[in-house]
Amino acid sequence: MxxxxxxxxxxxxxxxxxxxVPVMGKDRKALKEEAEKARDAMPELVEWRADFFEELEKEEELMKALxxxxxxxxxxPLIFTIRTRSEGGQAELSKEEYEKCLFKAAESGWAELVDVEVFETECGEKLIEALHKTGVKxxxxTHNFEKTEDMETLKRRFLDMDATGADILKMAVMPKAFEDVASLMQTTHEITEEYTEKPVISMAMxxxxSISRIAGENFGSSxxxxxxxxxxxxxxxxxxxxRMMMAALHKKNTEEE
Structure with a gap:
């Protein structure tokens, strides 16, 4: 990479x-409390899961909350995300409404990154190109809350995401056995070593x-x-x-044999 x-x-x-760290409040009062807790925990990034927001489809309220x-x-940095029901979230929007909300967030300047479910939109490349013009990353x-596909399918989905022109590639899967976890980690490693220079985010839910949330340093999740x-x-x-577990792993990774 x-x-x-x-x-x-x-x-x-x-x-x-x-x-x-995610914030998922259903209204502005809850979001304020969650955002303050997130800030105080000092993460490197915060994600607003706007699909939990009860007034998601009211543009003025959405912008006030953002x-x-x-x-x-x-x-x-803030990631603006609307996770749809088909990918494990709460939102049930038309594709037009989904894209409109992403654009409003991007144009506002209040979100530095925007998450796009590229396999749920009909013209992912055009959407991403247009979002880039607003200055966001x-x-x-892609999220699969049901299962983990075979390694070739995982690889192909990573490559398809890469081809959209996005800045960062993210995949989350649901493992049924540890072999599924190993498959995701191995695929992520291969993708980052051989196929893309872009940062990759991956996790088995x-x-x-759990190990995939700790050991990204070892297999290539950013x-x-x-x-x-x-x-x-x-x-x-x-x-x-x-933080504690990642620090312990990093110490072992950097110790001389």
């Missing part, structure tokens, strides 16, 4: 995996996949997600636990 993505003071794809979160976070993402309150996906650690 040789194309790290710099967002404010954070460089994704360089050094240790960056820790991202501005409020960014005002609390300051220089901590784009994360192409649930308790079975961001890992942790919680300070409620988890946004199965298997997330509290940020303090995750």
């Amino acid at each position: 040789s194309k790290p993505v710099k967002v404010n003071h954070v460089v994704i794809g360089e050094g240790l995996p960056k820790i991202c 501005k409020g979160i960014k005002g609390i976070l300051g220089e901590i 784009v994360i192409a993402s 649930g308790n079975l996949g 961001v890992t997600f942790a919680c300070v309150g409620a988890a946004s996906a199965p298997g997330q650690f509290h940020i303090d636990e995750l």
Whole structure:
């Protein structure tokens, strides 16, 4: 990997995996409280899961909420995400509404990164190209809450995401056996070593996949997600636990034999 993505003071794809904390409040009051807790935990990134926001389809309320979160976070980069039901989230929007919300967030200047579910949109490349013109960085993402595909399918999906022109590639899967976790980690390693220079984010969800949230440094995942309150996906650690385990692993990785 040789194309790290710099967002404010954070460089994704360089050094240790960056820790991202989600905020998922249903209204502006809850979002304010969650954003303050996230800020105080000092993660490198924060993700607003806007699909939990009850007034997602009201543009004015959405923008007020986004501005409020960014005002609390300051220089901590913010990822704007609408996770649809088909990819494990809460939102049930038309493709037009989904894209409109992404554009509004991108144009506002209050979100430095925007997550795009590229396999759920009909023209991912055009959408990402248009989002780039607003100045945001784009994360192409895919989530499978049911299973883990075979390694060739995982690889192909990574390459398809890479071809959209996104800045960062993200994949989350649900393992049924440890072999699934190993498949995701091995595929991520191969993709980052041989096929793309872009930062990759990958994780196997649930308790079975917990190791993938800790060991990104070893297999090539550039961001890992942790919680300070409620988890946004199965298997997330509290940020303090995750930091401790990542630090211990990094120490072993850098010790001389």
